[in-house]
Amino acid sequence: MSGGSRDYFYQKLKEQANIKDAEDVNRLIRALAGFMEDVELYESSDIGKETYNKALKKFRSEWLGSDTSRKSGYIRGLQKARQLINEEMAREF
Numbered sequence: 542m543s544g545g546s547r548d549y550f551y552q553k554l555k556e557q558a559n560i561k562d563a564e565d566v567n568r569l570i571r572a573l574a575g576f577m578e579d580v581e582l583y584e585s586s587d588i589g590k591e592t593y594n595k596a597l598k599k600f601r602s603e604w605l606g607s608d609t610s611r612k613s614g615y616i617r618g619l620q621k622a623r624q625l626i627n628e629e630m631a632r633e634f
Contacts, residue, residue, distance in 0.1 A: 570622050
């Protein structure tokens with residue numbers, strides 16, 4: 542597998558799934574990292590459209606369901622995760 546279309550962002554994301562006292566956010570980060578790996582593989586032609594669509598459907602159904610309050614919570618979790626990743630990346634460079 543070649544991957545790399547997004548500079549292996551999913552690996553950097555997985556490394557951030559260790560937020561103290563926030564296992565629910567850590568689960569979300571790991572799930573998003575898994576989906577982002579599928580995105581990279583699809584964009585690099587390492588998996589087909591059908592496999593990618595299954596991964597997208599699974600992620601959406603598990604994390605972006607129709608319950609508005611749950612979605613809002615996940616969005617806040619994603620925003621916090623993005624903030625932490627940006628802070629970590631800023632420290633590295």
